[in-house]
Amino acid sequence: MKKFTTLSGPAAALNMINVDTDQIIPKQYLSAISRAGLGKGLFNDFRYDMAGNEKPDFVLNREPYRGAKILIAGDNFGCGSSREHAPWSLVDFGIRCVIAPGFADIFFNNCVKNGVLLIVMAEAGVGELMARADNPQSCEMSIDLEAQTITLADGASVAFEIESFRKHRLLNGLDDIEITLQKKAEIGAFEASQKAELPWLYR
Amino acid sequence: MSAQKTLFDKIWESHVVSENDDGTSLLYIDMHLTHEVTSWPGFESMRNNGRALHRPDAVLAVPDHVIPTTGRGERIADEQARVQFETLIQNCADFDVPLIPLLDERQGIVHIIGPEQGATQPGITLVCGDSHTATHGAFGCLAFGIGSSEVEHVMCTQTLVQKRPKNMRVAVDGDLAPGVTAKDMILAIIGTIGTAGGTGHVIEYVGSAIRALTMEGRMTVCNMTIEGGARAGLIAADETTFAYVKGRAMAPSEAEWPAALKYWRSLPSDAGAAYDKDISLDAEAIAPHVTWGTSPEDVAPIDGRVPDPSAAAEEKQQGAIRQALEYMDLKANQPITDIKIDRAFIGSCTNGRIEDMRAAAEVAKGRKLAPGVSAMVVPGSGLVKTQAEAEGLDKIFTDAGFEWRQPGCSMCIAMNGDILQAGERCASTSNRNFKGRQGRGSRTHLVSPAMAAAAAIEGHFVDVRQLAS
Numbered sequence: 196m197k198k199f200t201t202l203s204g205p206a207a208a209l210n211m212i213n214v215d216t217d218q219i220i221p222k223q224y225l226s227a228i229s230r231a232g233l234g235k236g237l238f239n240d241f242r243y244d245m246a247g248n249e250k251p252d253f254v255l256n257r258e259p260y261r262g263a264k265i266l267i268a269g270d271n272f273g274c275g276s277s278r279e280h281a282p283w284s285l286v287d288f289g290i291r292c293v294i295a296p297g298f299a300d301i302f303f304n305n306c307v308k309n310g311v312l313l314i315v316m317a318e319a320g321v322g323e324l325m326a327r328a329d330n331p332q333s334c335e336m337s338i339d340l341e342a343q344t345i346t347l348a349d350g351a352s353v354a355f356e357i358e359s360f361r362k363h364r365l366l367n368g369l370d371d372i373e374i375t376l377q378k379k380a381e382i383g384a385f386e387a388s389q390k391a392e393l394p395w396l397y398r
Numbered sequence: 399m400s401a402q403k404t405l406f407d408k409i410w411e412s413h414v415v416s417e418n419d420d421g422t423s424l425l426y427i428d429m430h431l432t433h434e435v436t437s438w439p440g441f442e443s444m445r446n447n448g449r450a451l452h453r454p455d456a457v458l459a460v461p462d463h464v465i466p467t468t469g470r471g472e473r474i475a476d477e478q479a480r481v482q483f484e485t486l487i488q489n490c491a492d493f494d495v496p497l498i499p500l501l502d503e504r505q506g507i508v509h510i511i512g513p514e515q516g517a518t519q520p521g522i523t524l525v526c527g528d529s530h531t532a533t534h535g536a537f538g539c540l541a542f543g544i545g546s547s548e549v550e551h552v553m554c555t556q557t558l559v560q561k562r563p564k565n566m567r568v569a570v571d572g573d574l575a576p577g578v579t580a581k582d583m584i585l586a587i588i589g590t591i592g593t594a595g596g597t598g599h600v601i602e603y604v605g606s607a608i609r610a611l612t613m614e615g616r617m618t619v620c621n622m623t624i625e626g627g628a629r630a631g632l633i634a635a636d637e638t639t640f641a642y643v644k645g646r647a648m649a650p651s652e653a654e655w656p657a658a659l660k661y662w663r664s665l666p667s668d669a670g671a672a673y674d675k676d677i678s679l680d681a682e683a684i685a686p687h688v689t690w691g692t693s694p695e696d697v698a699p700i701d702g703r704v705p706d707p708s709a710a711a712e713e714k715q716q717g718a719i720r721q722a723l724e725y726m727d728l729k730a731n732q733p734i735t736d737i738k739i740d741r742a743f744i745g746s747c748t749n750g751r752i753e754d755m756r757a758a759a760e761v762a763k764g765r766k767l768a769p770g771v772s773a774m775v776v777p778g779s780g781l782v783k784t785q786a787e788a789e790g791l792d793k794i795f796t797d798a799g800f801e802w803r804q805p806g807c808s809m810c811i812a813m814n815g816d817i818l819q820a821g822e823r824c825a826s827t828s829n830r831n832f833k834g835r836q837g838r839g840s841r842t843h844l845v846s847p848a849m850a851a852a853a854a855i856e857g858h859f860v861d862v863r864q865l866a867s
Contacts, residue, residue: 211721212718213718217830217833217834217835222812225435225463225813226478226482228485230439240833245838269714270594271594274593275830276528276529276830277436277531277543277544278435279436279439279545282545300563300627300628301545308548309547358420358421360421371547372449372554375555375557375559376554376555378424381416381424382555382557386426389426392661394654395650395651395654395658396428396519396522398455398648
């Protein structure tokens with residue numbers, strides 16, 4: 196997994212609540228057996244009209260937000276399905292940080308696995324950042340995960356909270372599978388004891 | 399920490415392999431169900447990294463999402479879908495994963511076949527790369543949806559690194575009125591708690607109305623738990639559960655049964671166990687429900703009206719309602735019964751079981767689709783299809799003008815060619831009314847199977863309780 200240490204670039208505001216995973220990346224992108232090019236499908240129905248032309252008023256179709264690195268969103272972002280295509284499409288577009296008052300649980304876990312930093316922030320703080328992001332003159336932000344700060348275009352700094360397990364994983368780009376494979380003996384011991392107690396779970 | 403434990407506490411604690419310093423746990427996973435859409439990255443990565451499948455006896459695969467519901471056995475026309483389907487078959491062969499083939503009678507939606515095959519059992523941990531894995535919690539097991547990276551983690555290690563969720567209890571007491579179903583109950587619950595109401599929690603459903611539900615009804619309730627923000631819903635196993643599980647292919651054998659029962663009976667929440675959140679509903683007050691908006695929380699009773707955005711308390715809610723009404727082409731204060739439909743879809747992991755087929759057929763019997771309305775019924779599995787046909791339900795549907803299809807996820811996710819056109823309005827027994835869910839520009843209203851059939855017959859939403867009389 197790619198490490199997350201710092202990130203700088205334009206932040207785009209998406210002022211909507213309950214943006215579900217079907218909005219982030221719709222069904223037609225799910226039947227491929229490749230992650231390549233999913234950034235094109237990010238927010239498909241917001242970005243393109245029925246004929247596939249860009250909608251000029253959508254934020255990610257405008258400069259400087261075409262190069263957005265950070266997304267500021269409404270509450271319950273990422274609700275709905277378990278499709279990991281949601282963080283894949285964000286990353287492929289270039290967005291590696293989303294800031295919102297809350298995130299759906301499965302999307303939250305999927306982001307940790309893909310080096311995407313989710314910042315949970317109270318509504319008032321998110322509103323303030325959205326106002327900054329909406330102005331192309333003030334939309335540049337810099338995130339420092341180690342320091343847990345967001346530095347704004349005018350130099351002001353906003354602190355954010357993050358659980359230690361996520362911070363550690365993101366900073367080090369840890370691969371959970373490699374770590375867990377080191378615990379083979381513990382898993383084996385668990386299985387032996389469970390098998391003795393609940394033998395019908397083993398065929 | 400109180401000594402009294404919830405059902406969730408007991409399952410969680412009995413599956414912790416080790417605790418990590420950072421507050422996460424390594425949780426053992428007893429059963430892993432998988433399908434074509436979210437499994438390929440795991441197999442690909444295992445192949446690239448030289449990793450092996452940890453326990454082939456604890457996985458079960460079935461194709462469901464991209465499978466056409468007509469022309470079974472013919473080559474899948476959509477090239478991408480065909481490749482994805484064939485990739486699943488190849489991966490299962492390469493890694494010795496037990497697979498239910500497409501042409502097998504047991505094939506169906508992963509959340510329908512797990513219980514049918516007895517893979518879903520009380521007390522276990524069960525995962526699948528699909529958010530509606532919550533369905534299986536109806537058996538008193540901890541079941542939740544995971545992403546593709548976690549799918550691979552389970553394949554390689556039979557465990558997941560998880561942060562322990564909190565306990566939430568939703569009590570529904572009293573008797574549901576005739577014509578009111580488990581679907582109406584869960585829609586009412588989501589309307590009450592909101593689409594993020596259960597975030598970070600596991601919901602345990604309790605109360606006399608829950609106990610009175612069949613396994614099919616309990617699965618419908620648990621299935622849509624994710625629409626209330628919680629990854630898992632749970633209903634304690636009881637005699638109804640045991641009777642459903644007994645004798646199924648993967649269930650404990652006759653010899654193992656007494657020990658299994660003894661264990662399962664030790665799992666229900668202790669009296670006085672603490673919950674972080676507590677909600678209660680009166681079953682008798684629940685009417686048939688219809689969603690009017692683009693989030694499952696946008697729900698109204700059939701005798702209700704489309705909301706007026708200006709009446710909403712907060713500005714952001716007003717905006718969300720306005721956007722939803724614009725997308726759905728509805729007017730504020732419009733009676734729900736005035737909403738006309740173009741299509742009806744009866745099926746999905748929410749409502750594709752035999753009881754759902756029966757409820758819809760009871761309404762369709764001896765009636766005809768309204769002019770201009772088309773409707774399809776998609777049984778959730780081959781076994782459901784066979785049972786329905788043995789009961790003559792297929793004939794009732796086709797006589798009424800409904801199409802009788804082959805099993806799969808179909809128009810719930812609309813990946814298989816079963817899709818709405820822009821502007822089409824559908825009475826759907828599925829689980830998500832998100833914008834574009836059933837096709838770009840499509841308009842989905844979530845309802846029970848009986849309500850979907852009734853709307854298809856009348857051409858607009860109607861109180862099925864009045865239709866029945």
